[in-house]
Amino acid sequence: MNIAGIHHVAIIASDYARSKHFYTEILGLAVIAEVYRQERDSWKLDLRVGDGVQIELFSFPSPPPRVSRPEACGLRHVAFRVNDLDAAVAHLNDRGVPVEPIRVDEYTGKRFTFFADPDDLPLELYAD
Incomplete structure (x- = not known):
């Protein structure tokens, strides 16, 4: 394959x-x-x-609700790569989308954060 x-x-x-x-x-x-x-x-x-x-x-x-939290089995989240994490967070905040505090990936040293879509699907922004 x-x-x-x-x-x-x-x-x-x-x-x-x-x-x-x-x-x-x-x-x-x-x-x-x-x-x-x-x-x-x-x-x-x-x-x-x-x-x-x-x-x-x-x-x-009538789709059934997605079990999301606490960490349910299955697809965990969708991650979007962004060039400017701070600008992306500001863009979401300006549009009323709550964003978690920015964290640093302990293995890659890259910055990331999470937010959710209208159905509470976890979405990630990952700094490139």
């Missing part, structure tokens, strides 16, 4: 319009495609993150 990279991360939103606004207007991700799938009563929004990676944002009728 030869894995070349990550193609996409899929996220299911409880409120599609609210999450679409968050990922496009607050985080600034570009829309690649958006389609309504009638047979599933579901929206699918493809977003460009960078480096060819995408986020697929889905809506489904």
